[in-house]
Amino acid sequence: MVELSPLGFGVSGAHGTPLLPASQTQALIEAAVAGGVRYFDTAPSYGAGECERRLGRALRGLDRSDLVISTKVGLMSHGLSGRRRDLSPEGIEASLRASLDRLGVEGVDLLIIHGAALHELTWELKLRLDALKQAGAFRWLGAAGRTVALDWALDVGMFDMLMAPVHPFLDAAETATLDRAAAAGVGVVAIETAGDAPPVLRAPRTPSDLYSLGRRLRGVPAGRGRIATPDGLAQALKRPGVVSALFTTTRPAHLQSNIARLAHAHEDDEAG
Numbered sequence: 701m702v703e704l705s706p707l708g709f710g711v712s713g714a715h716g717t718p719l720l721p722a723s724q725t726q727a728l729i730e731a732a733v734a735g736g737v738r739y740f741d742t743a744p745s746y747g748a749g750e751c752e753r754r755l756g757r758a759l760r761g762l763d764r765s766d767l768v769i770s771t772k773v774g775l776m777s778h779g780l781s782g783r784r785r786d787l788s789p790e791g792i793e794a795s796l797r798a799s800l801d802r803l804g805v806e807g808v809d810l811l812i813i814h815g816a817a818l819h820e821l822t823w824e825l826k827l828r829l830d831a832l833k834q835a836g837a838f839r840w841l842g843a844a845g846r847t848v849a850l851d852w853a854l855d856v857g858m859f860d861m862l863m864a865p866v867h868p869f870l871d872a873a874e875t876a877t878l879d880r881a882a883a884a885g886v887g888v889v890a891i892e893t894a895g896d897a898p899p900v901l902r903a904p905r906t907p908s909d910l911y912s913l914g915r916r917l918r919g920v921p922a923g924r925g926r927i928a929t930p931d932g933l934a935q936a937l938k939r940p941g942v943v944s945a946l947f948t949t950t951r952p953a954h955l956q957s958n959i960a961r962l963a964h965a966h967e968d969d970e971a972g
């Protein structure tokens with residue numbers, strides 16, 4: 701069974717760019733650990749490997765024994781906006797080995813396949829993944845995706861967990877997939893917990909805000925709604941089968957408010 705801390709920190713977005721100094725990523729990771737976060741997620745596609753490098757540097761100064769690290773395979777980034785998909789057994793192995801190198805670890809706890817189509821989840825891929833797991837390159841296998849890709853992942857029965865949007869604006873099909881995962885004992889790592897509508901546009905106050913502004917200017921779908929991030933995290937964790945709720949931030953104050961909201965949620969539960 702996948703065991704993760706209720707809150708997970710995603711090293712993604714501006715953390716993979718020079719807009720946010722590496723020292724600030726390091727300080728946020730250390731503050732997250734001090735606040736009880738034990739799960740960190742990243743991917744080779746975040747900043748073309750820079751996020752993995754930063755997480756790896758931070759890990760060197762931390763007690764790794766009770767930390768859970770996930771990274772992904774299947775999607776690579778290069779340059780500012782280049783993306784390359786490769787779900788061949790050779791591509792997956794090469795991607796994972798490069799990720800382990802950047803992270804400076806012999807294995808990750810959780811390896812997540814990023815957005816696989818059903819026809820890409822082949823027997824050859826499964827055999828290669830089994831061999832990598834046997835060799836200690838990862839412990840648990842997960843699938844990240846949306847809508848039907850998550851159903852395919854459940855259909856093939858080879859995943860220990862799903863990484864999926866969990867927020868108050870899901871439709872009936874998305875909710876049914878989460879119910880299916882819970883019934884099958886496949887844990888869910890919740891993303892987009894505040895909703896799928898973009899945050900309110902505001903004037904950038906730090907260089908790293910330019911990252912989200914840039915994404916907005918490239919065009920983001922309107923989405924269905926949005927609630928406050930700390931509330932979204934707390935609500936997602938109440939859904940059956942959700943084992944951890946992920947967030948990312950570039951701001952120490954946001955990190956602390958997310959951690960504090962969870963502490964209050966436990967107090968509410970104990971009082972209730």
Ligand SMILES: NC(=O)c1ccc[n+]([C@@H]2O[C@H](COP(=O)([O-])OP(=O)(O)OC[C@H]3O[C@@H](n4cnc5c(N)ncnc54)[C@H](OP(=O)(O)O)[C@@H]3O)[C@@H](O)[C@H]2O)c1
Nearest residue numbers: 710711712741891892893929946947948949950951954957
């Ligand atoms: N969304 C995806 O497509 C996706 C896919 C696969 C994996 N993931 C994983 O999931 C993680 C989280 O992604 P997400 O999409 O769910 O993003 P999210 O955590 O909802 O973050 C969106 C924005 O919310 C802001 N924020 C965080 N805490 C806040 C607070 N307390 N108050 C106000 N604003 C706050 C952050 O900006 P500030 O820097 O200003 O705080 C952040 O840029 C990623 O890091 C990644 O590891 C996401």
